[in-house]
Each structure stands twice: as structure tokens, then as C-alpha cells.
Amino acid sequence: MTDTTLNAELDTQLADTPQILLAHHLKALKLPTFLREYDKQAQLCAAEGVDHPRYLMRLAELEMIDRERRMVERRIKAAKFPTIKSLDSFDFLALPSLNKMAVLELARCDYIERRENIIAVGNSGTGKSHIALGLGLAACQKGLSVGFITAAALVHSLIEASDEKRLLRLQRQLAGYKLLIIDELGYVPLSTSGAELLFEVFSQRYERGSTMVTSNLPFDEWTSVFGSERLTGALLDRLTHHVHILEMNGDSYRLADSKRRSHKAKPPPAEPAKK
Numbered sequence: 001m002t003d004t005t006l007n008a009e010l011d012t013q014l015a016d017t018p019q020i021l022l023a024h025h026l027k028a029l030k031l032p033t034f035l036r037e038y039d040k041q042a043q044l045c046a047a048e049g050v051d052h053p054r055y056l057m058r059l060a061e062l063e064m065i066d067r068e069r070r071m072v073e074r075r076i077k078a079a080k081f082p083t084i085k086s087l088d089s090f091d092f093l094a095l096p097s098l099n100k101m102a103v104l105e106l107a108r109c110d111y112i113e114r115r116e117n118i119i120a121v122g123n124s125g126t127g128k129s130h131i132a133l134g135l136g137l138a139a140c141q142k143g144l145s146v147g148f149i150t151a152a153a154l155v156h157s158l159i160e161a162s163d164e165k166r167l168l169r170l171q172r173q174l175a176g177y178k179l180l181i182i183d184e185l186g187y188v189p190l191s192t193s194g195a196e197l198l199f200e201v202f203s204q205r206y207e208r209g210s211t212m213v214t215s216n217l218p219f220d221e222w223t224s225v226f227g228s229e230r231l232t233g234a235l236l237d238r239l240t241h242h243v244h245i246l247e248m249n250g251d252s253y254r255l256a257d258s259k260r261r262s263h264k265a266k267p268p269p270a271e272p273a274k275k
Helices: 003-028 030-046 052-079 100-106 128-141 151-163 169-178 193-204 228-240 254-265
Strands: 117-122 146-150 178-185 211-215 241-245
Touching: 003 030, 030 052, 052 128, 052 146, 052 254, 100 128, 100 241, 117 128, 117 151, 117 178, 128 146, 128 178, 151 169, 151 178, 151 193, 178 193, 193 228, 193 241
Parallel strands: 117 211, 117 241, 146 178, 178 211
Antiparallel strands: none
């Protein structure tokens, strides 16, 4: 190998060293967007005559936006939503009993900072779970921790945790959410032990975190779920102390939507044959 060739290779290696070291440092600092974008942004800024501070500002903004997106994705995953639904896709016109402005105000999530609760009550199929999912998504987008679970699944998990001597750990997890959404309360009657364990969840979150409950039963029928007037009264006393109640009675939202899709899917009637 000639001296000229050797010098050329050394020059190439030295030229690549800053990029290699920069990539290493950016990975160590956990700045993946910075690493992905810095070269492209450098070329764009050079073409546009943008100075170094503005170049760095662009990279920092891109990193912040991407980091926020990843944080929201992690919170959505941790919430364990059965499906992702936003308030934008809810048909408020189909349910006149629901106060749209009140729901949109709740989507700002100020009630969570005040540790207030929400109860969505109404007959089956009116979109209570959709509203709960939409408000849960809004909370995730605000950077707040959210948990979503049906009442039946929650009671099952509590009983199972109690049997396996890990109830305290589960209770701490449930108490730690900024917003805990308990869906479909009232669809399944609870055992005495299940009702007491669920009451403990509400009690431990009282004035410490926001709880949202959806139910197809009016309050005066909750005793049929908990099996005890005393327990039901104590639960409602805590749950309704600082509460926003969403009245969601009306025609079944799901049924109307199914009928609408079915009607659209029907082929037009065939024209009579000409004689």
C-alpha cells in the first residue's frame, strides 16, 4: 500500500469520526430524532441561510414533538383501552340528552387536577364507553396516567389478587392513576367480597384521584349490584361528593348505527323488466 493510499484512508476515517462519535453521543443521550434529523436539517438550513441557533432550535423542537408523541403512545398502551376512540368521532346530535359543551370542557382535564369524578349514566347502547374512552384518550394526551377496566374485570382481578396475597400491590397501582375509568358498572351483580373490594378502590381514591364510572343503572338501583344499602350509600357518598354527572339516556346509539350501516349496504331495488 502506497503512502498516498494510506493517507487517503486515514483522511476518510478521520472525516467519519465526528459522525460516528456524534451518533454514539446522541444514542447515549437518548435523542433518536436528533440523530435521525440532524444531517437533513443541516442541509435544509444551509440552503435557507438559517444560522446555527435556529438550526439547533429546529432539532430541539423535532425531538420534543417526537418525545411527546412517544410518551402519549406509552400512556395509551399502559391505560389498556380496549379500543382507541376520540370525542371527535362521537355523534352528539344522536344523543340530545348529553351536554356536548360539558363533555368538551371535561376533555381539558382540569377536573383531574381538582380530583373530581365523572359518572356517565344511561341506558345500554348510548355511547357511555365511547365517551369514557374519549376522555381517557384526552387525559393521556395531556400527559396524565390513566387506567381503563370494566367493573366485572376489576372485581375479578381484586379477588384473584387477594387469593394470591398481592392485593396491596394491586390497590397501590389502582390508587396511583390520575384517572381510573371503571366501565359497565351494573351489568353484573357482585358477590359480597367483590362489592367490598370494589368499595375499597373507591374509598382509597377518594379526594386523591379522579374516577370515572359508566353505568346503565340509575343511582337508586345500585343496591342491586352491591347487595347492601349501607355499602351502596357509603360508596355513592364518596363518589358523588365532587362529581360531574353525564346523563346519557336515549335511543341506542349502537342500534341506530347498525341500522344505518345495514340500510346503506342494501342493494337498490331492481328495475322491472321492460316488456
